[in-house]
Amino acid sequence: DTVYLNGSFMPSAQATIPVLDRGFIFGDGIYEVIPVYSSQPFRLQEHLSRLVHSLDAVRIRNPLDFSGWQAMITRLIQENRAWKDQSVYLQVTRGVAPRDQAFPVPDVEPTVFAMSMPLSTPSAELVASGVSAITALDIRWQRCNIKAISLLANVLLRQEAVDHGVAETLMLRDGWLTEGSSSNVFIVHEGTLLAPPKDQHMLPGITYDVILELAEYHAIPLRIGAVSEAQLRHADEIWLTSSTKEILAVVSLDGKAVHDGRPGPVFRRMYALYQDFKNQVMRPR
Numbered sequence: 160d161t162v163y164l165n166g167s168f169m170p171s172a173q174a175t176i177p178v179l180d181r182g183f184i185f186g187d188g189i190y191e192v193i194p195v196y197s198s199q200p201f202r203l204q205e206h207l208s209r210l211v212h213s214l215d216a217v218r219i220r221n222p223l224d225f226s227g228w229q230a231m232i233t234r235l236i237q238e239n240r241a242w243k244d245q246s247v248y249l250q251v252t253r254g255v256a257p258r259d260q261a262f263p264v265p266d267v268e269p270t271v272f273a274m275s276m277p278l279s280t281p282s283a284e285l286v287a288s289g290v291s292a293i294t295a296l297d298i299r300w301q302r303c304n305i306k307a308i309s310l311l312a313n314v315l316l317r318q319e320a321v322d323h324g325v326a327e328t329l330m331l332r333d334g335w336l337t338e339g340s341s342s343n344v345f346i347v348h349e350g351t352l353l354a355p356p357k358d359q360h361m362l363p364g365i366t367y368d369v370i371l372e373l374a375e376y377h378a379i380p381l382r383i384g385a386v387s388e389a390q391l392r393h394a395d396e397i398w399l400t401s402s403t404k405e406i407l408a409v410v411s412l413d414g415k416a417v418h419d420g421r422p423g424p425v426f427r428r429m430y431a432l433y434q435d436f437k438n439q440v441m442r443p444r
């Protein structure tokens with residue numbers, strides 16, 4: 160497979176970075192993941208504007224302008240076109256410098272890396288059956304709205320899910336639902352879709368926004384507001400959303416069935432709306 164590193168395309172085996180890269184030493188960098196269907200990036204503008212927000216938030220200079228990012232991503236997709244659907248990963252670190260927490264003086268060039276991986280969206284069986292999840296305390300920091308590469312808490316939380324043989328860990332902070340270790344979470348209560356508000360405790364998901372737009376457009380009752388642990392535990396439906404998972408129903412939480420233990424009607428409707436929407440925007444050229 161072909162990757163991009165600091166201006167050049169090369170086989171992944173040839174892409175190497177210096178050990179003093181601040182991404183390696185401090186986890187000092189940000190990233191982005193963009194789903195690509197039939198060679199077309201989905202919601203590219205939104206993903207790149209979130210990338211810019213992440214860069215600004217951690218004060219790393221944006222190494223490319225919009226058309227520079229777009230051209231690089233287009234070429235990366237072309238180079239890896241053997242995969243029908245792809246997941247494009249972008250990473251920018253503060254660069255290479257002697258080890259010191261403070262920003263390097265003088266400024267150094269950010270390290271820019273990009274790769275593509277095959278995108279496998281959940282199978283029809285998984286969509287129909289739903290998945291299980293557990294809950295855990297949200298042990299992360301207070302800037303979860305930044306898509307930072309320092310993901311140790313997420314790694315530990317996701318491993319807890321794997322250790323329990325379930326798909327995801329849903330996080331609770333001070334008794335409120337934040338998100339999953341690598342997904343946003345919605346619940347349905349008596350037909351109304353409830354979504355935690357975008358704040359510093361969760362990543363503003365691109366898929367989350369698509370779901371909100373679809374709910375509004377199709378007049379599905381929607382309320383954006385804090386979701387308590389009690390609301391989560393008594394929800395009629397729980398959903399996970401992300402660029403690679405799209406939408407999945409959680410049918411068991413901490414070993415207890417969510418409602419009747421099957422994906423609910425609002426989920427099934429939203430799943431169909433999401434697929435229709437995706438197919439409309441991604442219509443082969």
Ligand code: PLP
Pocket residue numbers: 192338339340341342343361362363364365366367400401402403
């Ligand atoms: N929350 C976290 C912690 C994530 O890592 C992700 C990424 O997959 C999401 C939410 C979902 O974001 P998006 O829909 O942009 O993929």
